[in-house]
Amino acid sequence: MANVQQRECVFIPALPGLEPALAEEAEACGWSPQRVDGGVELTGAPGLHQEANLRLRTASRVWLRLGRFPAPDAGALTKGLAALPLGPVWNGRGAPRLSVSLHGARFPGPDAVLAAAARAWGLPSVERAGALDEEAAGDGLTLLVRVEGTTCTVSADTSGEALHRRGYRQEVSRAPLRETLAAGILVLAGYDGVAPLVDPMCGSGTFLIEGAWMSQRRAPGLARAFAFERFPGFDAAAWADRRARAEAEALSAPRAVLRGHDLNAGSLGTARRNARRAGVTLTLERQDVRTLVLPRGLAPGWVVANPPYGKRVGESEDLPGLYRALGRTLRGSFAGWRAALLVPEDPALLRALELPEARSLAVRNGGLRCRLLLMSLP
Structure with a gap:
């Protein structure tokens, strides 16, 4: 299994049509974005997910890659999920919610993924997350499980509320623009x-x-909170330094x-x-x-x-x-x-x-x- 300890990989989706703008923004931040379906992927030093949440104006949310592994059958899926390095994002209490995305997979459906996750993590059950377009499903951890063919990729939601929620627009007109x-x-x-x-x-x-x-x-994220601030591995001092640098630049x-x-x-x-x-x-x-x-x-x-x-x-x-x-x-x-x-x-x-x-x-x-x-x- 590939996981990122010294380097982070994140997937950042954008609204349809805004992928070029997101890539341009990421390049302006000094990153090297890779265009993928629906957004961009970035690789960088630890804390990249925090910088991306804080600075990218066109990002919808930021997913932190936890691992990618072959999953040709339910047994391999269970084994791969059990081996994920979840410690930095989950303290073992409660149960993560799963956003399941299947693309050409041979599994029966999302229920099979939820059952495999429950077996892998020794939980009675695992719930499927609701639509994350507007805001995250509650205060707990949300994981994205994406199965393409026989390859499974798992990522953690680091944003919480969708990133268009800057904090200032508490009122809208007749035709709100995100x-x-x-x-x-x-x-x-x-x-x-x-x-x-x-x-x-x-x-x-x-x-x-x-x-x-x-x-x-x-920076568009200065006036709001993020899901990563609730992670067990969250470094409050490092985050305070990032925010202070962004505030000083404004x-x-x-x-x-x-x-x-x-x-x-x-x-x-x-x-x-x-x-x-x-x-x-x-x-x-x-x-x-x-x-x-x-x-x-x-x-x-x-x-x-x-x-x-x-x-x-x-x-x-x-x-x-x-x-x-x-x-x-x-x-x-x-x-x-x-x-x-x-x-x-x-x-x-x-x-x-x-x-x-x-x-x-x-x-x-x-x-x-x-x-x-x-x-x-x-």
Whole structure:
């Protein structure tokens, strides 16, 4: 069995479409990511899983590799699970929950994996973890058991709550945008953290807050807790040093101008409170995207928007008309800017924007198929 004592290996998933942004972030941190299905793998010194949780803006969570072994049958699976080095992550009390992923495996199903784990660890039973998209299944240890063909890989969840839970967004607008998706869009758009960033339909302010933290070089995990802090092998002093280094790197204020506009006064109030919790100050004004005018002298930068998709109850406005108005505003007020738009896969709405040719990337927002349009506005 291969395990990592002197070196750590982690698997870091990202939302569909954000894998390139995650790899770019990891490289910027000085790591050498290996692109794999659904994310990246990293290998590094002990504590890599803590650094990844703390610093990566586009990561969904961080899995710490515990071991990989051949498992051609149930007996081999039980033997391999029994030999795992679980001491650093599990104190033997309670029972780990398992997230089971089978790919071309010959086992009967997830129940066989749960039964093998119970036999391996001398437990009455082992529960299957619920969906980890939003948050971890309780406060206990969660293990990912991935069986591909006859090879089993076991990893420990080091994040706990999903990493888009930064801690500042306790309120959302009508169309919430996940923090990791907002950050990933900014990375893919090439946002430099220095030029102005404007969101003409800002909602609860997620784009702007993520942009502000990028501009400040503030690590996204500074204001939250992680599952690895409950591990038996957790070194509190080393973690305190990592946090202190990240805090020292952060600037006291963003280097960029950050402006948000929205027609909905309630959304602007939510954005202000979210920004306050995030420790940033945004310029927020109530303006309709149809008539939006930027202040004189504002240098060109990035404009980002997540316009309505028409999928929510009560969204009865003329979406093609709204998209035409958005396109006119972008071509007028934002001439010379770089733009990033997250829009649904709807040819009629794309045509309504009447924008120049754009780089188009497939992404998902809340399970919906979307296109990320990246362009320079003439």
